[in-house]
Amino acid sequence: MSSEQRICELTDIVNTILSESERHEIRALLDELQPFDLGQIFFQLPEDRRGPFLSQLKNEEIAELLKDLEHHEQALVLDTLTPDRITGVFNVMKSDDVADLLGELEEEKVKAYLTAMEAGEANKAKALLHYSEDTAGGLMTQEFVAVYNTFTVQQVIDHLRKEAPTAETIYYVFVIDENSRLVGVVSLRELLIAKPDTRVEDIMFERVISVTVDTDQEEVARVLERYDFLALPVVDRERRLLGIVTVDDIVDVIYEEAHEDISRLAAVGAEDRSGMTSLWSVTRRRLPWLVMLLFIGMFTATILQNFERTIEQVTALTYFMPMIAGMTGNTGTQSLAMVIQGLTSGKISRETMWGMLRQEFLVSIIIGTTCSVLIAFMALLWRGDLVLGIVVGASLWMTLIVGTMAGSVIPLVLHVLKVDPTAASGPLITTLNDIFSITIYFTIASFFLNQLLA
Amino acid sequence: MSSEQRICELTDIVNTILSESERHEIRALLDELQPFDLGQIFFQLPEDRRGPFLSQLKNEEIAELLKDLEHHEQALVLDTLTPDRITGVFNVMKSDDVADLLGELEEEKVKAYLTAMEAGEANKAKALLHYSEDTAGGLMTQEFVAVYNTFTVQQVIDHLRKEAPTAETIYYVFVIDENSRLVGVVSLRELLIAKPDTRVEDIMFERVISVTVDTDQEEVARVLERYDFLALPVVDRERRLLGIVTVDDIVDVIYEEAHEDISRLAAVGAEDRSGMTSLWSVTRRRLPWLVMLLFIGMFTATILQNFERTIEQVTALTYFMPMIAGMTGNTGTQSLAMVIQGLTSGKISRETMWGMLRQEFLVSIIIGTTCSVLIAFMALLWRGDLVLGIVVGASLWMTLIVGTMAGSVIPLVLHVLKVDPTAASGPLITTLNDIFSITIYFTIASFFLNQLLA
Numbered sequence: 001m002s003s004e005q006r007i008c009e010l011t012d013i014v015n016t017i018l019s020e021s022e023r024h025e026i027r028a029l030l031d032e033l034q035p036f037d038l039g040q041i042f043f044q045l046p047e048d049r050r051g052p053f054l055s056q057l058k059n060e061e062i063a064e065l066l067k068d069l070e071h072h073e074q075a076l077v078l079d080t081l082t083p084d085r086i087t088g089v090f091n092v093m094k095s096d097d098v099a100d101l102l103g104e105l106e107e108e109k110v111k112a113y114l115t116a117m118e119a120g121e122a123n124k125a126k127a128l129l130h131y132s133e134d135t136a137g138g139l140m141t142q143e144f145v146a147v148y149n150t151f152t153v154q155q156v157i158d159h160l161r162k163e164a165p166t167a168e169t170i171y172y173v174f175v176i177d178e179n180s181r182l183v184g185v186v187s188l189r190e191l192l193i194a195k196p197d198t199r200v201e202d203i204m205f206e207r208v209i210s211v212t213v214d215t216d217q218e219e220v221a222r223v224l225e226r227y228d229f230l231a232l233p234v235v236d237r238e239r240r241l242l243g244i245v246t247v248d249d250i251v252d253v254i255y256e257e258a259h260e261d262i263s264r265l266a267a268v269g270a271e272d273r274s275g276m277t278s279l280w281s282v283t284r285r286r287l288p289w290l291v292m293l294l295f296i297g298m299f300t301a302t303i304l305q306n307f308e309r310t311i312e313q314v315t316a317l318t319y320f321m322p323m324i325a326g327m328t329g330n331t332g333t334q335s336l337a338m339v340i341q342g343l344t345s346g347k348i349s350r351e352t353m354w355g356m357l358r359q360e361f362l363v364s365i366i367i368g369t370t371c372s373v374l375i376a377f378m379a380l381l382w383r384g385d386l387v388l389g390i391v392v393g394a395s396l397w398m399t400l401i402v403g404t405m406a407g408s409v410i411p412l413v414l415h416v417l418k419v420d421p422t423a424a425s426g427p428l429i430t431t432l433n434d435i436f437s438i439t440i441y442f443t444i445a446s447f448f449l450n451q452l453l454a
Numbered sequence: 455m456s457s458e459q460r461i462c463e464l465t466d467i468v469n470t471i472l473s474e475s476e477r478h479e480i481r482a483l484l485d486e487l488q489p490f491d492l493g494q495i496f497f498q499l500p501e502d503r504r505g506p507f508l509s510q511l512k513n514e515e516i517a518e519l520l521k522d523l524e525h526h527e528q529a530l531v532l533d534t535l536t537p538d539r540i541t542g543v544f545n546v547m548k549s550d551d552v553a554d555l556l557g558e559l560e561e562e563k564v565k566a567y568l569t570a571m572e573a574g575e576a577n578k579a580k581a582l583l584h585y586s587e588d589t590a591g592g593l594m595t596q597e598f599v600a601v602y603n604t605f606t607v608q609q610v611i612d613h614l615r616k617e618a619p620t621a622e623t624i625y626y627v628f629v630i631d632e633n634s635r636l637v638g639v640v641s642l643r644e645l646l647i648a649k650p651d652t653r654v655e656d657i658m659f660e661r662v663i664s665v666t667v668d669t670d671q672e673e674v675a676r677v678l679e680r681y682d683f684l685a686l687p688v689v690d691r692e693r694r695l696l697g698i699v700t701v702d703d704i705v706d707v708i709y710e711e712a713h714e715d716i717s718r719l720a721a722v723g724a725e726d727r728s729g730m731t732s733l734w735s736v737t738r739r740r741l742p743w744l745v746m747l748l749f750i751g752m753f754t755a756t757i758l759q760n761f762e763r764t765i766e767q768v769t770a771l772t773y774f775m776p777m778i779a780g781m782t783g784n785t786g787t788q789s790l791a792m793v794i795q796g797l798t799s800g801k802i803s804r805e806t807m808w809g810m811l812r813q814e815f816l817v818s819i820i821i822g823t824t825c826s827v828l829i830a831f832m833a834l835l836w837r838g839d840l841v842l843g844i845v846v847g848a849s850l851w852m853t854l855i856v857g858t859m860a861g862s863v864i865p866l867v868l869h870v871l872k873v874d875p876t877a878a879s880g881p882l883i884t885t886l887n888d889i890f891s892i893t894i895y896f897t898i899a900s901f902f903l904n905q906l907l908a
Contacts, residue, residue, distance in 0.1 A: 032661040036680045068680065164643050171625050171642070171684075188625070188642065189618050207486040225709060226490045226522070228702035230684060247701050248682035251708065255679060258712030259795055262719065266791030266880065267784065279813060283820050286788050293784050294825055297777035298832060304773040311772060315765050318772045319758040322888050323751035325776050329783070330721065330747050330881040334740050337720030341713055359733060366737050371748055378752060426720065426880055427784040434776045 010037060011044040018049050018056075026056050035064035042077065050080050059085075063093040068252075071104045087116040094168055095121065096141035096249075099128035128243075136220050137213035139253070140234045140243030143168040147200060149175050149183055154196035160188070169231045169246050175204045182208055182233055182241040210235045213242060217253045222346055224250050261340060267293070267425035289427065296431050300438050307442040314452045316383060317445050320392045321438065323375070327396065328403035328437040329430035331367060335360055335407030336429050343411070343421055353412055357405075364404035372397035387451045395444045399437035406433055464491060465498040472503050472510075480510050489518035496531065504534050513539075517547040522706075525558045541570040548622055549575065550595040550703070553582035582697075590674050591667035593707070594688045594697030597622040601654060603629050603637055608650035614642070623685045623700050629658045636662055636687055636695045664689045667696060671707045676800055678704050715794060721747070721879035743881065750885050754892050761896040768906045770837060771899050774846045775892065777829070781850065782857035782891035783884035785821060789814055789861030790883050797865070797875055807866055811859075818858035826851035841905045849898045853891035860887055 010033070017026045030038070038061060045053055054062060054077070062081070066074050066089070078086060078101075090098050090113060102110045102125060110129075114122045124142050131137025145163045147156050156173055164170050173191065175184035184204030194203050210233040211220050224232055224247060231244045263269070269285035304311065311318060339356070342348035348356055376393025380386055407429050411421035445452065464487070471480045484492070492515060499507055508516060508531070516535070520528050520543070532540060532555075544552050544567060556564045556579060564583075568576045578596050585591025599617045601610050610627055618624050627645065629638035638658030648657050664687040665674050678686055678701060685698045717723070723739035758765065765772060793810070796802035802810055830847025834840055861883050865875035899906065 032659070034661075034663065034681050036682075068682070161646055164647050170646070192615055192624070193618050205486070207488075209488065225705045227488050228522070228705075230701070247684070247705070251675075251679045251682075251701070251705065254705065254708045254712070255799070258708070258715070259799070261712070261716060262791050262795055265716065265719070266787045268788045268791050279816050279820075282792075282813065283817050286785075286817065287821055287824060289788075290781065290784060290821060290825060291828065294777070294781060294828060297780050298829075300776040300780070301773040301836075304776070305770075308769060312766075312769050315762060316759075318765055318775070319755040321772070321776065322754040322758070322779050322892055323748070325779070326751050326754070326783075326885055326888050327744065327748060329780075329884060330744060331740075333720045333881055334722045334743075337716050337722050338736075341716055345709070345713070359736065362733050363737050363740065366733075367741055367744060370741060371744060374745065374748060375752075382755075427787055430783060430884065431780055434780050438776060 007037060007040040007044060011041045014041050014053065015045055015049060018045075018052050030056060030061070035061065036068060038065045039069055039073070043073065054080055054085075059088045059092045062089045063097070066093070066101065067097045074101060074104070083112070083116070087113060090125075091118050091121050094141050094143050095124035095128055096139065096243075098125040099138075100133070102129060103133065131213060134217045135213065136211045136215040136217070136232075136234045136245055137242075139217055139220065139245045139249050140213075141168045141246065142243050144174060144231070144233075144241075144244040145170055145172075146174045146176050146241055149177055149199075149201040149204070151175075151200045152196065153191055153194045153198045153200060153203070156186070156191055156200050157196075160191075168244065172229075172231050172244075173200075174208075174233055174241055174244070175200055176241055180240045182210060182235050182239050184208060185233070208233060210239075211245070212236065218257055218344070220245055221250050221253050221257070225254075257344075261344065264420070265337070265340065265426050267427040289425070293427055293431050296428075297434065300434050303435065303438055304442070307446060310442055310446045310449055313449065314388075314445070316385070316388060317391075317442070317452075320375075320379065320395075321441065324392070324396055324399055324441050325434045325437045327371065328399040328433040331364070331400050332403040332407035332429040332433045333426045335364075335404050336411055336424060336426060339408050339411045340421060343415055348412075348415075350416075353416075357408060357412070360404055360408040361401075364401040367404065368397045368400035371400060385452075387448060387454070391445050391448050391452065392441075395437075395441040398444070399433075399440050402436050402440065403433045406436065461491060461494040461498060465495045468495055468507065469499060469503060472499075472506050484510060484515070489515065490522060492519045493523055493527070497527065508534055508539075513542045513546045516543045517551070520547070520555065521551050528555060528558070537566070537570070541567060544579075545572050545575050548595050548597050549578035549582055550593065550697075552579040553592075554587075556583060557587065585667060588671045589667065590665045590669040590671070590686075590688045590699055591696075593671055593674065593699045593703050594667075595622045595700065596697050598628060598685070598687075598695075598698040599624055599626075600628045600630050600695055603631055603653075603655040603658070605629075605654045606650065607645055607648045607652045607654060607657070610640070610645055610654050611650070614645075622698065626683075626685050626698075627654075628662075628687055628695055628698070629654055630695055634694045636664060636689050636693050638662060639687070662687060664693075665699070666690065672711055672798070674699055675704050675707050675711070679708075711798075715798065718874070719790070719794065719880050721881040743879070747881055747885050750882075751888065754888050757889065757892055758896070761900060764896055764900045764903055767903065768842075768899070770839070770842060771845075771896070771906075774829075774833065775895065778846070778850055778853055778895050779888045779891045781825065782853040782887040785818070785854050786857040786861035786883040786887045787880045789818075789858045790865055790878065790880060793862050793865045794875060797869055802866075802869075804870075807870075811862060811866070814858055814862040815855075818855040821858065822851040822854035825854060839906075841902055841908070845899050845902050845906065849891075849895040852898070853887075853894050856890050856894065857887045860890065 042050055042053060066077055114126060143166055145160060145167050147159055160170050171188045173186050174182060175186060177183050184201065184206050185208045186200055186204045190203055209223060209227055211223060213234055213236060220232065231246045233241055234243045234245060235241055267289040342356060372393040375396050376389040379392045380389035410424045410429065414424055415421045496504055496507060520531055568580060597620055599614060599621050601613055614624050625642045627640050628636060629640060631637050638655065638660050639662045640654055640658045644657055663677060663681055665677060667688055667690060674686065685700045687695055688697045688699060689695055721743040796810060826847040829850050830843040833846045834843035864878045868878055869875045
């Protein structure tokens with residue numbers, strides 16, 4: 001049974017129970033469902049059943065349900081709830097999720113909710129609201145378990161039992177000294193096999209890998225991936241423990257970043273905050289790029305006009321123009337993808353950048369030589385014109401080298417300038433390569449014009 | 455301190471200790487390092503120090519170190535070890551990691567190692583070798599903790615204590631009935647707060663989300679992401695529990711899949727198994743695509759030859775050709791990216807496919823109208839030729855609609871035919887769109903030839 005079918009069947013059952021008077025029957029079913037399922041069912045239900053459905057859920061369940069929804073979906077759920085209920089939900093929600101949610105609401109509403117919430121919870125969420133959404137600070141939660149280095153294993157386990165219901169993860173216990181500085185970590189697994197009277201500092205792991213609050217989320221994801229951790233501690237400049245980032249949030253980040261890389265590479269603007277995929281929002285993401293590329297593309301027209309005489313005299317030259325421009329674009333797109341991947345995976349750093357460029361240069365010579373020999377032969381066989389074959393072949397050789405280098409140099413320069421290298425999208429590189437390739441091709445052709453006419 | 459600097463400093467220390475006679479000092483340092491660090495240090499060390507370095511590591515440490523390396527790196531480490539040592543390492547390695555490693559070795563070596571290994575461990579690895587690498591079966595490990603539904607909480611915790619040193623995760627305990635069928639799951643968190651004499655079936659969660667052995671790894675990743683699980687049970691058709699897939703392996707899968715999507719979109723072939731990034735392997739990944747695109751691109755030349763008379767009579771037509779072809783390619787690339795993302799995120803299914811196509815069609819009309827009105831005006835102003843403006847504008851309108859639809863229909867058709875839709879790369883769509891756009895443009899132009907000449 002597919003995931004979709006499963007949700008449909010569950011929705012039918014929920015809808016039927018809600019329409020009957022015996023609503024209390026629904027609890028047994030709800031207890032067995034995952035937050036993701038509850039969210040899906042909510043949106044599958046007819047609108048007039050959504051309110052009654054939510055009223056059957058506990059605050060904790062609504063908190064979990066909200067967590068994984070897109071922003072515009074969260075807004076729909078919140079609109080179905082009374083202000084009192086919302087405050088209740090916020091009180092039991094993890095502080096990072098509250099902060100994420102509040103970050104999307106109007107300032108007035110934020111203030112109203114923060115005032116209505118329990119002071120402790122409100123303060124935690126307020127603290128997190130200051131961090132930028134795509135940093136470790138914006139991802140972290142404050143519901144972690146920390147103990148002092150002087151605790152015994154038994155004391156730690158007792159402490160864990162108390163914290164288990166609210167902590168985001170109890171599988172790592174972080175060890176701090178009397179100044180709240182992070183000094184070690186111990187996993188629940190190690191605690192379970194250690195003797196109860198051992199001091200935690202004797203079994204803890206001291207070289208804790210941590211990130212600082214301002215670490216970019218891509219870097220956080222990379223560290224978590226490399227070390228296979230379930231959670232990563234976040235510290236300030238003085239190594240004081242501020243929060244943890246858990247692997248489930250990072251899985252979302254990796255999906256999001258991959259999604260963004262592909263969008264940017266294809267020159268599709270960022271999804272707007274509402275997450276709407278209406279006709280207008282899709283058009284708004286795409287049209288501005290196309291209009292910009294249209295204007296850049298007009299350069300090719302003016303360049304070609306300068307070669308008017310050449311084109312008029314040897315019409316056959318134009319036949320090869322789309323192929324040369326296209327191939328230059330293709331090799332540029334390949335290079336761009338290699339550089340973007342190298343940068344995302346952390347394989348390209350400032351030190352290895354020159355090696356990468358050198359390699360791209362050598363690759364472009366091999367690619368250029370192979371393709372240009374092929375095309376020179378094809379042009380010769382097809383048109384029976386040796387000079388045309390040489391002009392087309394020599395042009396393709398040069399444009400493939402220039403196109404490949406454009407596809408690698410441009411994103412690397414952007415990276416050095418600290419601009420997101422995916423701002424150099426495939427279509428932008430392709431359009432620039434149109435300009436380069438047409439200029440090179442007709443310059444070479446004009447140079448050989450007398451031979452071409454002979 | 456950056457991750458790179460950290461590894462460099464650690465390598466220096468290790469190298470210094472290894473060169474001195476007091477090698478036993480190294481243990482204190484090694485105990486505090488992560489497997490990822492040990493792997494990095496191995497490759498940073500001069501070659502003659504690598505053997506002595508590995509001889510200081512425990513089998514368990516080498517097993518962990520090997521786990522996250524690329525295949526060609528693993529081969530380098532294995533070559534540094536004696537066969538006896540390798541067998542020792544395999545015995546303590548998780549069965550899924552052993553299977554992954556063996557899957558890369560020659561058949562003879564595989565047999566030799568399996569014979570030398572402990573029978574129990576060898577059988578586990580052998581069982582996993584049958585599953586395809588990119589399915590749940592290929593990802594799963596057999597080191598999970600399962601208990602019978604009749605156990606009490608105390609019995610489960612005692613069992614966990616025993617299994618903790620070898621299990622891949624102890625944070626979920628899977629509950630099976632007397633026929634080994636998966637009937638529930640309970641988290642360590644819940645066990646910790648439950649009363650010791652409760653029966654596990656009274657606190658377990660019964661609607662366990664699971665995947666079957668043949669589920670594709672992308673689908674496994676999506677389920678784990680949606681439900682925020684740390685591990686997912688893998689069952690056969692009879693719901694018998696065969697293994698678990700843990701979140702750390704899934705994080706690697708998501709990175710790998712995103713990497714692959716970008717490579718395919720840019721028509722860069724798959725990284726070869728050796729993971730080599732030498733000049734030749736990079737060229738081998740890219741050149742075949744370019745040669746194929748070169749041949750397809752030659753169609754544009756023959757098409758243009760058919761319009762020889764039109765081109766000879768109105769040279770100005772050629773000025774707009776690169777811009778029209780380029781814009782058609784750009785909009786096609788955008789559509790392609792939207793479809794690929796929709797398919798990867800699971801938002802596009804067979805049911806929603808027609809809605810997506812309808813939306814792309816409407817978007818293409820808006821985009822086509824805007825861009826063609828702009829270009830018609832530009833052409834008119836620049837060349838002072840109303841007919842040319844109309845021809846260019848009308849052509850761009852049609853080619854943008856055709857190009858957008860090509861970018862969405864082609865990958866969707868591939869998807870329906872169960873071919874990976876990223877086989878329709880950006881460069882392929884762009885090259886096809888060159889052919890479409892040039893045919894449309896010159897057909898329209900030839901139709902208006904008399905007016906253009908007037």
